[in-house]
Amino acid sequence: MSISNKLARKELLAMVPYQSARRLFASGAASQGQVWLNANEAAGAGRYQVNGDNINRYPDFQPENLLNAYSDYCGLTKAHILATRGADEGIELIIRAFCQAYQDNIIICPPTYGMYAISAENHGAGIISVPLTSELGLDIAKLRTQVGRAKVVFLCSPGNPTGNLLSKQDIASALELFSESAIVVVDEAYIEFCPEQTVLSWLAKYPQLVILRTLSKAFALAGLRCGFTLASPAIITLLSKVIAPYPIAAPVADIASTALAPSGLKEMSSRVQETNNLRAQLSAWLSEQPWCKQVFNADANFLLFRCQNQALKDYIFQCLVAQGILIRDQSKQPSLAHCLRISIGSAEELTLLQQTLSDSFADKTAPKAIKEN
DSSP states (O other), X not given: OOXXXXXXXXXXXXOOOOOOHHHHSOOSGGGTTOEEOSSOOOSSOOOOOOOOTTTTSOOOSSOHHHHHHXXXXXXXXXXXXXXXXXXXXXXXXXXXXXXXXXXOEEEEOSSSOTHHHHHHHHHTOEEEEOOOOTTSOOOHHHHHTTTTSOSEEEEESSOTTTOOOOOHHHHXXXXXXXXXXXXXXXXXXXGGGSGGGOOGGGGGTOTTEEEEEESSSTTOOGGGOOEEEEOOHHHHHHHHTTSOSSOSOHHHHHHHHHHTSHHHHHHHHHHHHHHHHHHHHHHHHHHTOTXXXXXXXXXXXXXXXXXXXXXXXXXXXXXXXXXTEEOEEOTTSTTOTTEEEEEOOOHHHHHHHHHHHHHHHHOTTSOHHHHTO
């Protein structure tokens, strides 16, 4: 046995890490020419300039220009904002701050974002699963039975990988249920695609509410790794005690601040409108395909759909991979048998995907049983 395995926490040896798009398909030189529609990234390349004048100095703990820019954008004071390395760091900080290792639990509502459970496992927190209903809503009755058993409740709206919104009434019910016993986290990574559905204004009413945001999606800055945790000043102060001393690099703060300036916000809004239009077009096309059983409602920059059976799901996935088009297989998620997810890329990329699938099913070499479905 290696010294690392001998000394490591035993539960980590068997733990399966989060399978990100880049772990599943490396994005190095060997993958040039591939169409990346598996990580919910924005299409196109950024056009930001980096200022390296003070790169020899440590950055501010919370860069003033970045906090000012996001404060102007979201309408909260800086005391309610913590800038983090993507929303993922916010998830980790919340678990570390509120969950005693090997003693406290979190609640997740699958199918949902995998990093809630992975971060909990990394910290030694227990995981209580309260699956969404068949309509992909919160199961309030089952959540009620878990009151007092968890310190943190993670809700994702719009959801990933489903794309649907949780009803505000259900979110409010969850906040009331756990008002005295748990932090309730609403992950709004995709909220720019449906901004009217944010619960941002609820922070004043619910002191246990935490909201996660990111610049990775609508702002097209996934490679920047910049997110925000929004909460009461008391919670932000607590999280500030466990975050790294220099979480946001100075060039990251500069680029993010530019993206949050009026011109950047205008560009983001245009990108959101185009993405929503392309998503509607793709949804209509998928609904017409005989191999597609269900297209899920979505308010994000991706679409989830269910194939008629496992063989069709595998055939579609492999046909696209063979042509360098990468989408995400979500069929192992609870309630998502035979499901695939497509990120909304450019119009050209989505046209290529549709043409590839149409050609594949028209091909005489396609298995007969698959073609007949």
